[in-house]
Amino acid sequence: MCDERERLIGYLYEECDAEERRQVETHLESCPTCRAEIGGLKSVRTDLLAWNVPEHAAVWRPMPAAAAPPVVWWRQTPGWALAAAATVVLAAGIAGGAATRMMTPAQAQPQIAGVTADELSAAQQQIVTMLRAELDRVRAEASAPGQPRAELVSSGQAAEVERRVLERIAQSDQRTLDQLNGFFRDVVSWNKNSDQNIRKIKQEIEDIKASLLNPGGGR
Amino acid sequence: MTRTDEELVASATAGDTSSFNELVSRWERPIYALAYRTLGREEDARDVVQEAFLRAYRGLKGFKGQAKFSSWLYRITLNLCRDWIRKERRTPIVAVPEGTDPVDLADEHLSPTESVEDLVARREMSEAVAKAMAELPEEQRTAIMLKEYHGLTFQEIAEMLNCPLSTVKTRLYQGLSVLRRRLERRQAEEASLRRATWEGSSW
Numbered sequence: 377m378c379d380e381r382e383r384l385i386g387y388l389y390e391e392c393d394a395e396e397r398r399q400v401e402t403h404l405e406s407c408p409t410c411r412a413e414i415g416g417l418k419s420v421r422t423d424l425l426a427w428n429v430p431e432h433a434a435v436w437r438p439m440p441a442a443a444a445p446p447v448v449w450w451r452q453t454p455g456w457a458l459a460a461a462a463t464v465v466l467a468a469g470i471a472g473g474a475a476t477r478m479m480t481p482a483q484a485q486p487q488i489a490g491v492t493a494d495e496l497s498a499a500q501q502q503i504v505t506m507l508r509a510e511l512d513r514v515r516a517e518a519s520a521p522g523q524p525r526a527e528l529v530s531s532g533q534a535a536e537v538e539r540r541v542l543e544r545i546a547q548s549d550q551r552t553l554d555q556l557n558g559f560f561r562d563v564v565s566w567n568k569n570s571d572q573n574i575r576k577i578k579q580e581i582e583d584i585k586a587s588l589l590n591p592g593g594g595r
Numbered sequence: 596m597t598r599t600d601e602e603l604v605a606s607a608t609a610g611d612t613s614s615f616n617e618l619v620s621r622w623e624r625p626i627y628a629l630a631y632r633t634l635g636r637e638e639d640a641r642d643v644v645q646e647a648f649l650r651a652y653r654g655l656k657g658f659k660g661q662a663k664f665s666s667w668l669y670r671i672t673l674n675l676c677r678d679w680i681r682k683e684r685r686t687p688i689v690a691v692p693e694g695t696d697p698v699d700l701a702d703e704h705l706s707p708t709e710s711v712e713d714l715v716a717r718r719e720m721s722e723a724v725a726k727a728m729a730e731l732p733e734e735q736r737t738a739i740m741l742k743e744y745h746g747l748t749f750q751e752i753a754e755m756l757n758c759p760l761s762t763v764k765t766r767l768y769q770g771l772s773v774l775r776r777r778l779e780r781r782q783a784e785e786a787s788l789r790r791a792t793w794e795g796s797s798w
Contacts, residue, residue: 385764391749420775424743426720429628430637435644436623438616
């Protein structure tokens, strides 16, 4: 076969200029191999039309027109509010870490560790949710007509927000500590119960052994 | 007046969800067809389409219009299909449509000039093409799909697949040549089967 592949493909899909087209046509007149080749390729293209895609219901459910685009919340938060939030989160993190270390007895740490991660993660989630709600509220206030952002900052509302956020975090921290204490109590009580059960089972085994060794002895 | 994709992308980026909905309704069918023909299974295609539009929505701000919106969407879809195939560690499967029984087929929409036999033949041909395409190397299959079923130019395919124009033409040529051989062999086998059946029944 001639080395006409690229030109034949361009001709087949009619993606060539007039000059190229004329050259291919001239070539096809004198080359039976390429003529057969182009005929075969055209026939395959016809066969390809048979490949159907089954009818299907719409996949994408249209979004309601009022829906806000799913932007990341902190990208829309004013810088000063974000900075305030970052400060309180950092402070809460340090305080929370210290509190957790203080309330966890060293010997019980392995049992607590696996669960405290979950508990803490839930608490963190709670903090983030509260922060978000608080910042949304502030943002709404800031964008309210007649209350320019500069005025809001200078009026000391930022400090008020910080105080409220800190208060919420303190509440959340307390709840986390309560939950952890409750869990710790459960673990201790479970340990105590399982010790009792083991002692009971051991006693029963001893009784069975004794009765086997001394069948007529009775108890 | 119908808005262009670019206009819709601009308003969708500015937060107008109805513009994005319009883009989806415009492109869902071809995107589904691409995913279905690549993966061969309806539920997989649906999942990929959903993910593709989700990614497009999230990535709208990063889409700077350097390519056509449709090309960008095709590229997202192809990447997802590739990940899907890799994750499933399998080659695309050939979905056999249900209802190849002529009685079932008779219930389907027949064009006024099409007999049940024609419809059966069309179905069989569709399956044969799907099977032959599934056996092609991925790069040839993708080039053929984008050209034949989505009408992309050589240049658009080259940009989408990040390869030279001549490579696109070679892939198309090689892919079509293999398909041609396979489909001709199948037709020859069918003809010989029909002949054998006819000769058997004449005794």
